[in-house]
Amino acid sequence: xxxxxxxxxxxxxxxxxxxxxxxxxxxxxxxxxxxxxxxxxxxxxxxxxxxxxxxxxxxxxxxxxxxxxxxxxxxxxxxxxxxxxxxxxxxxxxxxxxxxxxxxxxxxxxxxxxxxxxxxxxxxxxxxxxxxxxxxxxxxxxxxxxxxxxxxxxxxxxxxxxxxxxxxxxxxxxxxxxxxxxxxxxxxxxxxxxxxxxxxxxxxxxxxxxxxxxxxxxxxxxxxxxxxxxxxxxxxxxxxxxxxxxxxxxxxxxxxx
Amino acid sequence: xxxxxxxxxxxxxxxxxxxxxxxxxxxxxxxxxxxxxxxxxxxxxxxxxxxxxxxxxxxxxxxxxxxxxxxxxxxxxxxxxxxxxxxxxxxxxxxxxxxxxxxxxxxxxxxxxxxxxxxxxxxxxxxxxxxxxxxxxxxxxxxxxxxxxxxxxxxxxxxxxxxxxxxxxxxxxxxxxxxxxxxxxxxxxxxxxxxxxxxxxxxxxxxxxxxxxxxxxxxxxxxxxxxxxxxxxxxxxxxxxxxxxxxxxxxxxxxxxxxxxxxxxxxxxxxxxxxxxxxxxxxxxxxxxxxxx
Numbered sequence: 001x002x003x004x005x006x007x008x009x010x011x012x013x014x015x016x017x018x019x020x021x022x023x024x025x026x027x028x029x030x031x032x033x034x035x036x037x038x039x040x041x042x043x044x045x046x047x048x049x050x051x052x053x054x055x056x057x058x059x060x061x062x063x064x065x066x067x068x069x070x071x072x073x074x075x076x077x078x079x080x081x082x083x084x085x086x087x088x089x090x091x092x093x094x095x096x097x098x099x100x101x102x103x104x105x106x107x108x109x110x111x112x113x114x115x116x117x118x119x120x121x122x123x124x125x126x127x128x129x130x131x132x133x134x135x136x137x138x139x140x141x142x143x144x145x146x147x148x149x150x151x152x153x154x155x156x157x158x159x160x161x162x163x164x165x166x167x168x169x170x171x172x173x174x175x176x177x178x179x180x181x182x183x184x185x186x187x188x189x190x191x192x193x194x195x196x197x198x199x200x201x202x203x204x205x206x207x208x209x210x211x212x213x214x215x216x217x218x219x220x221x222x223x224x225x226x227x228x229x230x231x232x233x234x235x236x237x238x239x240x241x242x243x244x245x246x247x248x249x250x251x252x253x254x255x256x257x
Numbered sequence: 258x259x260x261x262x263x264x265x266x267x268x269x270x271x272x273x274x275x276x277x278x279x280x281x282x283x284x285x286x287x288x289x290x291x292x293x294x295x296x297x298x299x300x301x302x303x304x305x306x307x308x309x310x311x312x313x314x315x316x317x318x319x320x321x322x323x324x325x326x327x328x329x330x331x332x333x334x335x336x337x338x339x340x341x342x343x344x345x346x347x348x349x350x351x352x353x354x355x356x357x358x359x360x361x362x363x364x365x366x367x368x369x370x371x372x373x374x375x376x377x378x379x380x381x382x383x384x385x386x387x388x389x390x391x392x393x394x395x396x397x398x399x400x401x402x403x404x405x406x407x408x409x410x411x412x413x414x415x416x417x418x419x420x421x422x423x424x425x426x427x428x429x430x431x432x433x434x435x436x437x438x439x440x441x442x443x444x445x446x447x448x449x450x451x452x453x454x455x456x457x458x459x460x461x462x463x464x465x466x467x468x469x470x471x472x473x474x475x476x477x478x479x480x481x482x483x484x485x486x487x488x489x490x491x492x493x494x495x496x497x498x499x500x501x502x503x504x505x506x507x508x509x510x511x512x513x514x515x516x517x518x519x520x521x522x523x524x525x526x527x528x529x530x531x532x533x534x535x536x537x538x539x540x541x542x543x544x545x546x547x548x549x550x
Contacts, residue, residue, distance in 0.1 A: 001350070002354075004347070005346075005347035005350045005351050006351065008343060008344055008347035008425070011351060011426055011429060012421070012426055024419065024420050025420055028416070028419065028420060053298070054297070054298035054299075057294070057295065057298045058295075058298050058299060061295065111536070112532070115531070115532045115535040115536055115539075116528060116531060116532060116535075117495060117498060117499045117531065117535075119411075119499040119502050119509070120499060120502075120512060120528060120531065123502065123512070123513075123516055124321075124516075127321060127516065128317065128318045128321050129317075129318075203409065206409070207409050207411045207412065210411055210412075210415065210502070210503055211502055211503075217411075220412060220415070221415070224415050224416075224419065232416075236407075236408055236412065239407075239409075240407050243407070
């Protein structure tokens with residue numbers, strides 16, 4: 001297996017020691033230092049950096065908009081089984097199978113959304129709506145919507161059922177049970193997981209640009225294509241600072257919860 | 258909210274009016290800030306949801322999806338997809354091996370309790386120059402791991418494509434280098450909280466430091482090292498599938514070619530291959546985790 005992989009992956013360490021490899025390595029390393037910290041370049045990078053944050057924010061918003069309803073429908077205990085539906089679906093096989101169909105469809109959609117990587121989504125959306133930050137937003141929204149939906153349904157399934165039964169015995173209807181019994185229990189986990197996904201979205205949106213979807217990634221690709229390695233280093237430093245800042249911010253928010 | 262003070266028992270534990278109004282103000286300010294931020298981002302990211310659902314561009318998306326259908330299942334496309342999948346697998350495998358090699362060669366210098374402090378060194382004078390000299394490889398190793406980890410795989414791939422040319426090899430290097438940084442950090446954390454008791458008893462029998470490492474520390478950390486490595490391998494398979502979009506082999510490169518040449522039906526076949534690969538990896542790893550843990 002090792003040898004087969006070695007051959008298939010075309011591993012050729014001697015490339016680094018050939019003259020051409022040495023030359024390009026040298027060019028790269030010397031080209032990177034010092035980083036380009038001139039004011040004109042930094043101010044040029046300000047917009048893509050902000051754009052990256054904006055993409056990640058709206059990507060996460062769309063992900064929540066996709067993930068929440070699908071997650072609800074994909075929750076076993078909310079849609080098909082459990083105390084909410086037992087009495088209603090007892091003698092109604094048609095309604096039960098209908099509900100089950102909806103449940104399976106929601107699950108299938110979520111798994112489709114999250115199994116296709118966000119890069120591939122971005123590539124397809126670039127084709128569908130054109131270059132720029134918007135395809136990045138859509139790609140993050142769809143791919144992360146799938147992940148969020150799955151985690152939301154897991155959170156919903158893990159709530160404590162005692163309060164729900166108590167509410168039901170007082171004669172609350174389904175909507176009331178959901179809003180007063182179910183949702184408050186799930187909310188803290190919800191918020192913290194969504195924040196975590198936002199952190200990931202910042203990272204992802206920064207590099208989604210490599211396939212043409214706006215943000216810092218696009219600038220990295222441009223600088224790389226023009227062999228301006230000092231600019232690449234600068235952008236990497238900006239990226240590092242941004243990710244560290246977002247980590248810090250979301251840790252603060254989570255500590256508040 | 259100026260209600261007349263009624264003898265209401267429910268009011269006893271409520272916060273005072275001033276406190277509620279302050280927290281209300283604060284919540285309001287946070288919400289306002291959040292919504293301004295959202296609107297600002299909406300404009301900045303050039304989002305146009307209305308346009309997305311207008312007849313014009315929605316029609317365009319529909320046309321695109323129609324072009325994708327039906328997937329191209331002719332034998333040579335399937336063969337190519339199969340080859341891409343196997344190549345993706347090979348890239349992730351070699352990349353993870355490289356990562357383990359990198360992590361293992363660096364991590365022993367990057368964990369505090371092995372290199373300059375803790376039980377192993379408590380006999381040495383605290384302020385000695387030797388201790389300070391030991392700080393140097395420690396800090397260097399830490400720094401190296403941080404750099405490797407912070408630069409995303411995609412960017413590494415871009416760099417290595419420039420250095421060694423197109424093909425699966427830059428993908429292997431990119432995965433290996435980035436994952437090496439991640440594994441180095443994870444391994445380091447495991448090493449830093451080993452159980453000190455076996456080490457102490459080994460030390461009491463007069464074992465040398467190298468002996469302590471091999472007989473006291475490694476047996477403790479090896480299971481966790483292996484489980485972290487398997488986890489990262491799983492992540493890497495997924496990553497290897499898309500690294501090709503910047504020219505680093507595997508399924509991604511075939512997707513890139515199919516998109517650039519407008520072979521939409523082949524594209525759908527390749528995307529389905531990714532979907533199947535990712536789903537299988539998900540199930541297998543969930544199964545293994547249930548079995549092992």
